[in-house]
Amino acid sequence: MPMRDSELKTKQTDQGGARRLVMVSNRLPLSLEHVEGEGWRTNPAAGGLVAALDPVMRRRGGVWVGWPGVADESTETLRDVLDSQHNGDVDYRLEPVSLTSHEISGFYEGFSNEVIWPLFHNRFTSCNFDPHYWQSYQDVNHRFALRVAEVAQAGDFIWVHDYHLVNVADQLRELGITNRSSFFQHIPFPTADIFCNLPWWREIVYALLSYDFIGLQTVTDRINFLDVLTTLFDEVKTTAGDNGVDIEIGDQGLARHQQQLRIGTLPISIDYDHISEVAGSKETGEYMAEFRASWRDQTTVVLGVDRLDYTKGLPEKFEAFRELLRRHPELRGRIVLQQHVIPSRQRVPQYAEQKQEIERLVGEINGEFTEPGWVPIHYMFGRMSPPELMAHYQVADIALITPLKDGMNLVAKEFCAAQIEQRSVLILSEFAGTAAEFGENALLINPHDVVTTAESIYEAYSMPEEERRRRMQAMRQIVKNHTAFDWVDQFLEAAGADS
Incomplete structure (x- = not known):
């Protein structure tokens, strides 16, 4: 009883x-x-x-x-x-x-x-x-x-x-x-x-x-x-x-x-040990193999994972990626932005309007730059299982997190905890609470400044592997030393x- x-x-x-x-x-x-x-x-x-x-x-x-x-x-x-x-x-x-x-x-x-x-x-x-x-x-x-x-x-x-x-x-x-x-x-x-x-x-x-x-x-x-x-x-x-x-x-x-x-x-x-365990699981590994097979060799994957919200800076993120492709045409065909948007508060009118705006931007930017065999922005709206999410974290070469204001942003911490190979770069808005903990180990940006954000993506794209590992190791240690x-x-x- x-x-x-x-x-x-x-x-x-x-x-x-x-x-x-x-x-x-x-x-x-x-x-x-x-x-x-x-x-x-x-x-x-x-x-x-x-x-x-x-x-x-x-x-x-x-x-x-x-x-x-x-x-x-x-x-x-x-x-x-x-x-x-x-x-x-x-x-x-x-x-x-x-x-x-x-x-x-x-x-x-x-x-x-x-x-x-x-x-x-x-x-x-x-x-x-x-x-x-x-x-x-x-x-x-x-x-x-x-x-x-x-x-x-x-x-x-x-x-x-x-x-x-x-x-x-x-x-x-x-x-x-x-x-x-x-x-x-x-x-x-x-x-x-x-x-x-x-x-x-x-x-x-x-x-x-x-x-x-x-x-x-x-x-x-x-x-x-x-x-x-x-x-x-x-x-x-x-x-x-x-x-x-x-x-x-x-x-x-x-x-x-x-x-x-x-x-x-x-x-x-976050629960660092749990994230690390799921990231290293067999199911996550199977998703990783599937995702890697879907990208051409030498393709750099920039990952965004955000809840649908006008505070997350999604239009600014897309504009920065557009600016990157305009300023660095040599990256066309060699880099993609894979953006996952998680459904949220869809009964609130402003959220429905936000969804329409970002989908309009995705279509506009893809229409401007798409070439045979290459689409610059891959946009997905829906939820993912934990192993699927962990696989995306690990396949990504760069995470692009651009909130206009965020209490903390646990996606940034999850991304680092999942980085078993410690080879990826985190680009993070200075307006996320997480920025105070990660400091210069992340590439900190003002999401309103699309030019600087674009150049930060280029910096991450060009970053030597040794520096990538040094930065990621430091951030993972920060998350490991202070769990939920x-x-x-x-x-x-x-x-x-x-x-």
Whole structure:
């Protein structure tokens, strides 16, 4: 029989009294799907976050609260499905948050993806500041807080993830829940002059001040957040500590919000060992042989792997590749750009428009340069299996990653971890959080500068093998020395999860 929460509350972990975790994220680590004639089906979520957090939850025990990806179902139905298909087999429970289609439209598709996402990626002119979105965001955050309040016990450590759920700790305080709580933002934090375009920016700041600890990806994000605080408050005192920056706000009228909190810079990472294992698998090797056979000898493969998003700099990437072929006609027939675009948020109008724009550009550039036996851009829209992706990483001679703004960009880290032969070059936007870690081991570019990006592709094409290996070895070591598991441990320590 699956354990109910009351049973788990008495369960002791094997870590000498470590606090039980209550993980809170917009989505659970698996999604539910009701299939006609078959009943309920569970689909595991992909991504480094789940891979890192699942073993931590198994080790410590606890509860993971989130939406299971299906609308208009009761909490009781969702819980029964999770009890039968997940909760009986592991040492932590998945607790569902039930959302209606209307709530998903306003909270997720609306406020999260038409307001917060573009604003925090420096695209505030693309924001739709619909007040109904803000109300829906508050309502859904309250719904999440109610579920956390139902399952949390005294002493639990609450860890909330990302921009969808900023208000959860504030709502928990209103409900009388005083557990230590922390927040990690996976996307960038904007400068004060951009952030303050949000009509509800003060409310968001106050909500963030309900957390005891806030984790951000980069030093730049931390600086931006501190600038926002000094915009709102007259007196903000900062003290550098071992695990972050301690902040004290002189405003005595903060009520239930924190006057003292800590901010840490904690770049997220990947499961290096797992990526390396998949990259070296037999199935990946078979894909590699197939892909290499499809290219002519002496063809240099430039690889792009990006989620469909206007923040990823796809039009700029294609324009840079066009500029390369114009400036270096000797490369025609000898180099290709293989671009994979992963479907994402296709119900949001801006994403559909982005897809049309990049497909128009691909057709235009291929029309300009295609020769018998050679097409410059190979464009694919769809998902890939992990072995297929790892094979593409290894067959590529150059990876071209050009986000206009990115919290981290784990594709860059995956690419390096998969480089068993250590022979490829990474060209990386300086606006990706990963650039702060890789530094000059990658060829750093400003994706808005298509001429310099084109010349960087040419530099990578011409780079001696010894230099390629030196750069890649350094980046692989960086990723190996700081994995997703290290990130989790460092976050929990910085946040005082067991203090």
